[in-house]
Each structure stands twice: as C-alpha cells, then as structure tokens.
Amino acid sequence: MTIQAVIFDWGGTLTPWHDVDHEALWLEVCSRHYPATRASVLATAALAAERELWLLGEQAHQSATLSQVFSRAGVLASAELLASYFEAWDPHTFTDTEAIPVLTELRRRGIKVGVLSNTMWPREAHERIFGRDKLSSLIDGAVYSSEIPWVKPHPEAFRAAMAAVGVTDPASCVFVGDRPYDDVHGAKSAGMRAVLMANSSVPAYDGSSPDAVITRLSELLGHIEAW
C-alpha cells in the first residue's frame, strides 16, 4: 500500500508539548480588561466553561467553539479581549523546528499533508499561526473540530480530514498524534495507520496499539518509507 497522505494532530505533535496553566492564562487575559475582582470572577467562569466543553468532547465526542466558552462564561468577547487571549497563547503555539523539513520531504515524495486538530479556536487563529511559522504552503488541507460537529476520536472527524486532503482510502493514510485515545485509537478505528508522538503528558489508553512510536517528527520518514 502506497501512503497517499499523512495527517497530523496539531498541539503536542506539530507543536512541542507544553503544560499550560489555563487558570493563570484566563486570569491574565481578563485582568487586562477588567478590574481585579471582576477579572477573577470572569476568569473562573471562563475556566469552568472551557472545562465543561472539553468534557463534552471527551465524553460525547462533540465539538465546541471558543465563542461558546465566552457566552457560557458571560464574558464579552470583544476584539481587544480576543487579541489578548491569543497573545497569551502565542508562546505555546510555536511549530516544532523539524516540521518544515519533514513536511517538505513528504510533499517531495508526492504525499499529501493534512492537519486534524481538536480545537475550539476558529480556523483563522490556526492559519495565522501556520502563516507566522511559514507552514501554510506545506499543508494541503486542514480540519479544525470547531468547524465540524465532532472531535477525535469520532470517525467522522478523520473522514473530514481525508476529504480535506482529497484521499478516499483510509488504509493509504497515516495519522500522527500525541494522544493514545483521540489520535491513535481514533485513527486506527477509522482504518488508518497511526503513529504516536510519545512526548506529551496525556492519558494512556491500551485499547489500540500504534503502528510506530516516535519522539521526534524526523523519525516519521523512515517508517513511511518502510510502509
């Protein structure tokens, strides 16, 4: 079977894993726009809303959006507050230095490159980051769960990613991700090969075994060559 597409998870895979203190981040964002007491109340509400919506993804595989977080929390998502929010996230979004050479090589081999991210952020937020890090021209298609009803591991999320890169046979796709359940189990259940990027502190899952385990993106190329 010739590999036709490699589809990447984003956080912890195309970006190195970061532990992010969501509570501190929300407080920092709200504090820039509200007096201390109000900022603290809003940050707590935003954190709770964000957790509830992530849980919906984990338990029911339903997607959510950042707009839903803000409306649940009663935080007015002004342009200024949104700018502060993404600015606070910026240090955690930098692309792995091996991504450009690996994606370039995959495309040189005629392999499509895709992205499938469980994310509440809108497409523009991700595209801005890919633009900043000079990745945009190396990605053939991307699916952000904020734009579809499901999150990984739901098979429809993987089907949407295949459609985005124009591939119809899941057996010709490799999925690369850092989460054993969402990424590896999800991709395997959808009929793809799955590679685990083993650097992240995410929950283990024994239900599916990856076809390969890597600790750096560059290790991917050898495996793909062998398939």
Ligand SMILES: [Mg+2]
């Ligand atoms: Mg990830």
